[in-house]
Amino acid sequence: MVCGTKNMILQSLEVETKEFEQRTGWSLKPEGLCKGEVCVPFAAGVSGGGKLDTRTLSERLGMPLIRDDDADVWCLGPEAMGRALTTARAPELVLPDYTGRQFRLGSLRGQKVLIVTWSSW
Amino acid sequence: MWQALRNELQPKGLEIVTVALDVDPEAARAWIEQTKPNHPSLIDSAHRVDELLGVVNVPNGVWIDEDGMIVRPAEPAWPERDTPPDWQKMADSPDVPEQLRETLKLASNIRIQPREYTTALRDWVTNGRASRYALAPEEVIARSGLRGKAEAEAAARFELGQYLWSIGRHDLAPKHWREAHRLQPDNWTYKRQAWTLADPFQGPTELYDSCWVNDVRKIGAENYYPPLDLSPSRTK
Numbered sequence: 001m002v003c004g005t006k007n008m009i010l011q012s013l014e015v016e017t018k019e020f021e022q023r024t025g026w027s028l029k030p031e032g033l034c035k036g037e038v039c040v041p042f043a044a045g046v047s048g049g050g051k052l053d054t055r056t057l058s059e060r061l062g063m064p065l066i067r068d069d070d071a072d073v074w075c076l077g078p079e080a081m082g083r084a085l086t087t088a089r090a091p092e093l094v095l096p097d098y099t100g101r102q103f104r105l106g107s108l109r110g111q112k113v114l115i116v117t118w119s120s121w
Numbered sequence: 122m123w124q125a126l127r128n129e130l131q132p133k134g135l136e137i138v139t140v141a142l143d144v145d146p147e148a149a150r151a152w153i154e155q156t157k158p159n160h161p162s163l164i165d166s167a168h169r170v171d172e173l174l175g176v177v178n179v180p181n182g183v184w185i186d187e188d189g190m191i192v193r194p195a196e197p198a199w200p201e202r203d204t205p206p207d208w209q210k211m212a213d214s215p216d217v218p219e220q221l222r223e224t225l226k227l228a229s230n231i232r233i234q235p236r237e238y239t240t241a242l243r244d245w246v247t248n249g250r251a252s253r254y255a256l257a258p259e260e261v262i263a264r265s266g267l268r269g270k271a272e273a274e275a276a277a278r279f280e281l282g283q284y285l286w287s288i289g290r291h292d293l294a295p296k297h298w299r300e301a302h303r304l305q306p307d308n309w310t311y312k313r314q315a316w317t318l319a320d321p322f323q324g325p326t327e328l329y330d331s332c333w334v335n336d337v338r339k340i341g342a343e344n345y346y347p348p349l350d351l352s353p354s355r356t357k
Contacts (some may be wrong), residue, residue, distance in 0.1 A: 025173065064274040071285055071293055077172075077277025078268065084175025085194055085265035088258035090185045091173045095140065095163040098153040103161050105138070106189065112135045112246060113185040116123060116198050117165075117176050119141055119310070120148040121317035 002054075002076045014051035015076070024078065025091040026061070028052070033061070035079075036087020126200045126239065127160050130197075134187075135246045140165050142179060142310050144283055144318065167283045168310050170195075172276040174277075175266040178309040178346065184245060192245070192255040194265035197346040199235035220322045223334050230342035234349050241351055251354040260354045275305035282315070291296070295319070295328045302329065309345075312336065 002015050002023050008037070009023070025035050027049075032041040035076045045056030058065040062080035077087060093105040097121050127137040136298040138161045141149035146164045153162045170176045175195040182198025183193055212225035213216055241254040249255065256264065266272070282297035289318050298315040305311065316323040316332055337345055 006344065009213050062270065062273060063278045064270070064276050064279060066175060066274065068285060068293055068297065071288075073281065073289055074304055075277045075284065076282040077280075079271045080273035082268060083262050083265045084268045084272070085191065085262045088191045088261040090189045090191050093169070093173060095165050095169070096146075098141075098150050098164060099160050103138075103163055104149045105185075106215060108136050108138070108161075108185075109189050110187050112136045112187060112249075114135060114198075115140060115170070115174070115183045115185065116137065117140050117142055117170060117179045117181045117310070118122065119179045119313070120145075120152055121313055121321075121323070 013054045014047060015054055016052050017052055018056075020052055022092070022094070026079070033057075036089040038081075038086050060104075078115075122202070123160070123200050124156065124158055126242075127158075130243070130246050131178050131351065135242075136160060138163060138263050140170055142176075142314065144286055144314055164288070167280050168314065169280075171308065171310055172280070175268070176264060177305075177307060184242075186255070190258065191261050194248075194256075194261050196349060197234070197238075199233050199238050201235045201239050205235075218322070220324050222264070224322070227334060227337050231345045232343045232348070233346065237349055237351060239345045241349075254351060256354040264350065267301065271304040272308075275301040275308060275311065279308075279311045279314075286318075299329060302331070306336075306347070317340070 017028050026033045028038060028042070028046065029039065032039045032043070042060060044054070045053045045060065048055065054065055057063050057076060064077040064080070066075055067076070068110050088107065094102055096102045123137050123139060139158065140163045141153070142165055144166050146166050149164050174300040177195065178197065180198050181195045183191060183195050184193040208225045208229035212222055212229060217225065218262045245252040245254050278297040278301040282294040282301065285297070286294040295315065298311065301308070301311045302315070313323060313333065316329060319326040319328045325335070
C-alpha cells in the first residue's frame with residue numbers, strides 16, 4: 001500500500017522503487033517485479049529515474065489505484081492475485097513498538113515467531 | 122494476555138510479537154503500559170497486517186519459522202486463560218450499561234478454541250518443521266484469505282481512510298471505510314475500527330450501514346470466528 005498527496009506523486013503517477021518495495025514486498029529485478037517466487041515482467045513500467053508507474057502497477061499486479069477527490073490523495077492497494085499471500089516468505093514488516101521505536105520483524109530471524117493481533121476496541 | 126504462554130515457550134525458541142490494530146496509537150499504548158510485556162509489542166495504526174498477512178479479525182495469529190517462512194497463515198488465535206471472561210455473567214449484571222448488554226450476550230455464544238490452538242502451537246515449538254501443524258509453502262498460500270479485486274480495493278479503501286483520518290480529515294474517512302466494509306464484509310478489523318471511532322460501544326450510528334450486534338446476529342455468533350483448520354498439510 002502506498003498513499004501520497006497530489007503534490008508529491010499524483011501529477012506524475014510514479015512511485016520510488018525503494019518505497020514501493022518497503023511497503024508492498026515487491027522488488028525490482030532484471031526479470032521484472034518479484035515477490036518470493038513470483039515475478040511479473042515490468043520493463044515498460046520503469047521510468048528513466050528508476051521510478052515505477054502506478055497505472056502500470058495497477059494493470060499488471062491488479063493493484064487498485066483509488067483517489068479521494070476532496071483531499072487530492074490517492075492510494076495504491078495490494079496485489080489482487082487470488083490469495084492474501086502471494087508467497088509464504090514473510091514480508092519485511094517494520095512497525096513502531098509502544099515506545100515509538102521502529103521494530104523490524106526480520107530481526108527475529110533464527111527464532112520461531114508467533115504474530116498475534118489485538119486491539120483496544 | 123499472551124505473557125504467560127510467552128514465558129513458557131520463549132526458552133524453547135518461540136518469540137511472541139503482539140500487534141495492536143489501532144488508528145489511535147494512544148488507545149493501544151495505555152493498555153500495553155499497564156501490562157508491561159517483555160515481548161515486542163507493536164502498534165499498527167494502518168492495519169497493514171491485514172494487507173500484508175491477510176489478518177481479518179482480532180485475535181488472529183501467524184506462525185513464522187526460523188528461516189522467515191510463514192508456516193501457518195492468519196487464523197483465529199487464543200491463549201488459554203486461567204480465568205476467561207464470563208460474558209453471560211457480565212450480561213446479566215445490573216451494573217452493565219444497557220447498550221452493552223446485547224453485545225455481551227452475543228459474545229457469550231462466540232466459539233473459541235484456545236485448547237486446540239495452544240496444543241498446536243506447543244507441538245510446533247517442540248517438533249518444528251516435522252509438526253503436523255506446520256504447513257508447506259503452497260498450502261500456506263492456499264489457506265490464506267481470499268484476495269480478489271474486492272478485497273484488494275477494501276484494503277486500499279481502509280488505508281486511504283486511515284491516512285485521511287491521520288491528517289485530521291475525519292470528515293472524509295468514513296466514506297472510504299463504508300466502501301471497505303461493503304467490499305470485504307468478513308473483515309472485522311475494518312468494521313470494528315470504524316464503528317468504534319463513531320461510537321465506543323460500536324452501536325448503530327448514522328455514519329455506517331451496520332454495527333457489531335447487527336452483523337454478528339446476521340452470521341450467528343458461533344460463526345464469528347471460522348473454525349480452526351488443524352488438518353495436516355496435504356502437500357508436504
